[in-house]
Amino acid sequence: MNQTQDLKGRKIIIHDMCLRDGMHAKREQMSIEQMVTIATALDDAGVPMIQVTHGAGLGGNSRQHGFAPHSNEEYLRVVVPRLRQAKVSVLLIPGLGTMKELQSAYDCGARSVHVATHCTEADTSPQHIAFARKLGMDTTGFLMMAHLNTPEGLAQQGKLMESYGAQTIYITDSAGYMLPADVKARVAALRTVLKPETEIGFHGHHNMGMGISNSIAAIEEGASRIDASVAGLGAGAGNTPLEVFVAVCERMGIETGCDLFKLMDMAEDIILPLMDHMVRVDRASLTLGYAGVYSTFLLHAKRASERFGVSTRDILIELGRKKMIGGQEDMIVDTAMTMAKERGLLKDVTA
Amino acid sequence: MKKIRCALIGSGNIGTDLIYKIQRSEMLEPVWMVGIDPSSEGLARARSMGLKTTAAGVDGLLPHVLEDNIQIAFDATSAYVHAENSRKLNELGVMMIDLTPAAIGPLCVPPVNLLEHANKVEMNVNMISCAGQATIPIVFAVSRIQSVAYGEIIASLASKSIGPGTRANLDEFTYTTSNAIQLVGGAKKGKALAIINPAEPPMLMRNTIYCQTEDEPDQTRITESILQMIGEVQKYVPGYRLVNGPIFDGKWVAVFMEVAGLGDYLPRYAGNLDIMTAAATRTAEMFAAEILAGNIQLKPLEVA
Numbered sequence: 001m002n003q004t005q006d007l008k009g010r011k012i013i014i015h016d017m018c019l020r021d022g023m024h025a026k027r028e029q030m031s032i033e034q035m036v037t038i039a040t041a042l043d044d045a046g047v048p049m050i051q052v053t054h055g056a057g058l059g060g061n062s063r064q065h066g067f068a069p070h071s072n073e074e075y076l077r078v079v080v081p082r083l084r085q086a087k088v089s090v091l092l093i094p095g096l097g098t099m100k101e102l103q104s105a106y107d108c109g110a111r112s113v114h115v116a117t118h119c120t121e122a123d124t125s126p127q128h129i130a131f132a133r134k135l136g137m138d139t140t141g142f143l144m145m146a147h148l149n150t151p152e153g154l155a156q157q158g159k160l161m162e163s164y165g166a167q168t169i170y171i172t173d174s175a176g177y178m179l180p181a182d183v184k185a186r187v188a189a190l191r192t193v194l195k196p197e198t199e200i201g202f203h204g205h206h207n208m209g210m211g212i213s214n215s216i217a218a219i220e221e222g223a224s225r226i227d228a229s230v231a232g233l234g235a236g237a238g239n240t241p242l243e244v245f246v247a248v249c250e251r252m253g254i255e256t257g258c259d260l261f262k263l264m265d266m267a268e269d270i271i272l273p274l275m276d277h278m279v280r281v282d283r284a285s286l287t288l289g290y291a292g293v294y295s296t297f298l299l300h301a302k303r304a305s306e307r308f309g310v311s312t313r314d315i316l317i318e319l320g321r322k323k324m325i326g327g328q329e330d331m332i333v334d335t336a337m338t339m340a341k342e343r344g345l346l347k348d349v350t351a
Numbered sequence: 352m353k354k355i356r357c358a359l360i361g362s363g364n365i366g367t368d369l370i371y372k373i374q375r376s377e378m379l380e381p382v383w384m385v386g387i388d389p390s391s392e393g394l395a396r397a398r399s400m401g402l403k404t405t406a407a408g409v410d411g412l413l414p415h416v417l418e419d420n421i422q423i424a425f426d427a428t429s430a431y432v433h434a435e436n437s438r439k440l441n442e443l444g445v446m447m448i449d450l451t452p453a454a455i456g457p458l459c460v461p462p463v464n465l466l467e468h469a470n471k472v473e474m475n476v477n478m479i480s481c482a483g484q485a486t487i488p489i490v491f492a493v494s495r496i497q498s499v500a501y502g503e504i505i506a507s508l509a510s511k512s513i514g515p516g517t518r519a520n521l522d523e524f525t526y527t528t529s530n531a532i533q534l535v536g537g538a539k540k541g542k543a544l545a546i547i548n549p550a551e552p553p554m555l556m557r558n559t560i561y562c563q564t565e566d567e568p569d570q571t572r573i574t575e576s577i578l579q580m581i582g583e584v585q586k587y588v589p590g591y592r593l594v595n596g597p598i599f600d601g602k603w604v605a606v607f608m609e610v611a612g613l614g615d616y617l618p619r620y621a622g623n624l625d626i627m628t629a630a631a632t633r634t635a636e637m638f639a640a641e642i643l644a645g646n647i648q649l650k651p652l653e654v655a
Contacts, residue, residue, distance in 0.1 A: 063503045063561040063603065064544055095545040098522045120549040121510060123518045148549075323550035330505045330559035334607040337595040349574055349597065 005220050008253030013225045015049040015201075016042050016242060018271065019079070020091055021227075021234035023055035024296050025279050028066035032078050034274060039079045041270055042230070043086040045262035047242070049112060050086045051227075052079050055235065055296065056327075057091030057116070058101035064329050065096075072101070073108050080109030087111050087138070094124045096327065099131045112138035114170065115161075118325050119149040122157040129164035140201065140225075141166035144326050147177040147292055151189035158190045168199040168225055173214065174296075174326055176207025176236055176289040180217035187221035201225035204240040206232055207289025209281055211240030212248055219254065230263060231271035236295030237285035243267045284312045291320035300329050304336035309345045354380040355639040356420050358412055358445070359402075360436055361427035362386035362393025364514045364617060365450055368624050369425055370400055371615035372632040378639040379632065382419055385412050409436045416443045422642060422649055423635050426451055429516050430523050441474050444651040446638055448631050449477040452520070452527035458535050460487045461633045462583035469637045472647045476634060479531045480524050481623035482506035482543055482558065484630045485591070489560040489606050490536030492580035496572050498565040500602075502538030504528070507546045509553035512621035521545065538562065556610040556622035557594075564602045573597060573604060581608075587633045588626050590619070 018038050023030055035052065042050050053072045054060030061067050068075075072090065080088050089112035090105045091097075102113065115128045125141065132139040141161025146154055158169035171186045178186075183202060190200050202218035204211040204227070215226045228245050232238025243263035249256050281289075284302065288295055293316050301319070305312040315336050324331050340346035357379050359366045366384065373381040384397035389406035397404050403419075405411030415421070424440050425448045426433050433453035440447055449456060456475030459468055460483065468476050478484065486504035493499055517524060525543055532541025548554055564573075574597050584591045590611030597606045610622025617624050641647040 062542055062544065063501075063563075064505050064559075094521045095525065095547065098525055100522075118547065118549065121518075121547050123515070124521050124547060126519055127522060323548070323554070325546065325548050325550075327544065327546040328505075328507055328548065330605075330607070331507070331557065333598075333605065334557075334559065334595050337598070337607070341595075349578075 007219060009255065010219060011255045012219060012249065013048055014242065014256050014258060015051060015225060015227045016047045017051055017227050017229040017239045018233045020051035020053050020055060021239050022229055023068065024235035025233050026276060027299060028055055028068040032070060035075050035079055036082055037270060040082050041266045043083045045266060046258045047086055048257060049089055051089045051091060052076055053090045056096060057093050058097030058105055060096065073104055076105060076108035076110055089113060091116060092128055093327065094128050099128060102128065102131060106135045106137065114140045114142040116142035116144050119143045119146045119154055119157060122160040125161060126164040129161060129166050133165040139166050140168040140170055142170045142172050144172045144174045145294065146171045146173055146186060147175060147182060151185040154186050155189035155193045159193045162194055162198050168201050169194060170201035170203050172203040173205055174294050175292045176205030176295055177292040178214055179210060180213050183214045183217045184221045187218050187223050191222045199224050201227065203227035205295045206237040206240060207281065207285050207295060212245050215240050215245055216248065231267035232279050233271050236288045236298050237281040238279040287313045287316045291317050293320045294326045296326065297332055300332045304332050308336040308340040310336050310339045314339065352377060353643060354378055355422050355642055356380050356382045358383040358385060358421045358424040360385040360409060360424060362391045362397065363427060363516065364624055365427035365628060367393040367396055368616035368628045369427065370397060370402065372628045376632060376636055378636045378643065382421060383412055385409055409439055413439060416445060421445055423448065423638060425631055430520065437475050442651055444649045446649050447475040448635055449475060450627060450631055452480060452523035454527050458531045459634055460484060460535050461587065461630050462488050462580060463491045463535055465634055465637050469641055478627060478631050480528045481627040482545060483528045483531045484626045485558045485608065485610055486560045487531055487536040488580045488584050489577055490532055490538055490562060492576040493562040493573055493604055494537030496569060496576050499538040499562045500565045501540045501563040502532045502536050503542045503561045504532060505544045505559040507548055507557040508623050509620045510547050510549035511553050512617055512623055513547055553620040555620050558608045560606045562604045564604065568599055568602060568604055570599050577606060587629045590622055
């Protein structure tokens, strides 16, 4: 569609990612106090949904993904009772998180879940989606690294998740690789095959600076849920910056129900001071977007770079070439070691 | 040489690959393949390879067990039907090798504990999972040197090598493998992660093993132990290869492995399939050797 659509009056559900994707940007080190401060500020600013877990979701506490100072249950038990209006969601990646952990999160007050698979592997999610629905949770099928599937292929994967019981299908631009036309093609393809009552969502990363434009493009094609995080606190160059997105929505007449000035204050006064590094487009995060690499790999690759003396960019490009996907963080160290050996920087124990 | 006659239950990827492994064995002979879908490719292939087949499930096999002298059965169906399959066959004196995540019998990783199970004449042993077979030997190689507080494994599998059963039941895979890292690997706490990667051309199976030792790791002895163990696994899975490590970071030991398959049924990238079927075959051979030597006699189980 070429002409600018009038989106005035369209209602969008915003889902904040600071306390889940943002955990990645904090190397999973967020205190209970920081969680509560951020969650209550989001709640006060009218953000309707807040995701709270380890960056890799339920079951995320691991050597692979980092150990947070608290369990998911500990975070949820503290955050949920403090909220007036916002609903709390969790992330579950089958193969990492299990139904036992979903039950436990539900028992701690989580009422919505993103069940996430790689964009071609939706059929690893039927038990988890069905179980979430059985618990009565608002259930989303979350197709990660969506740029690695065609619009038609992605639509078929979304259709599978819908058949398991998912009420919303998300296009997840985990690498921050997509451009607005890529997003539009995927939303349109999903809209063609999904039931009218099934919602479509978009989860962006800002690695190419496209978080806002991609989210608007998704809405133009019929998406009604948008993931974002205040000040962009998230993996890579961060998620779609929530307060900026809300400002754009206000100008366009899209209704989010959020209080823009409160969100602006929160970004400046709460989120920015607790960032360990400036979450923004820089050499490494731009490499992610450009090469189509999973955003969470950023800090892992930086650590491997320091340890083995191979540049972060070289490691990320190689991971992209080897088509590594979310969850393969171990392959970052492995790849860096192999590259270091090839460059004579590391010796093989068996040599 | 006399061979022990076997039945294969389940005509999917694992069952079909098993035909090749067992046909090569000097001690085992594949006689029956059991499926539930008359039009399945696995059953057709089994017939073309000279096996008798039934599409009537285990009940279709039962009337032939005694006349065909079936002594060992491999179950590659699903965790949900395994218990019933096992009960029916054990009643007839058939020893069961379980390749589902059901794990009703003791867990078996050949270079770690196979001898122990064979000596006890277990009527049902469980092969855990492909990831378990690929990683638990390494966890054990560390824990036999010094105490392991925590063992974590990450298995990356080519999408094309994962059948619909495993996909639909990923939690069972996670639970069974995590539990076995503790029970067989010897880690006090175990965690298993699985990643299914659709890259083309398909990637070889990769496994990363992290162990956190309780005290400072003895790097020399742990490295020796791991290299020795890799040699043991290579005896039945030649494509089991160390890619990187072991590397040490404080109390953490990390080992990065790759498994290339033999390319029997699925191409070589499906090392996960091979390590599972090769371990099951090796397990059956150990029991077969004992049966042939007259050291053990399988007896019908009395069912209460």
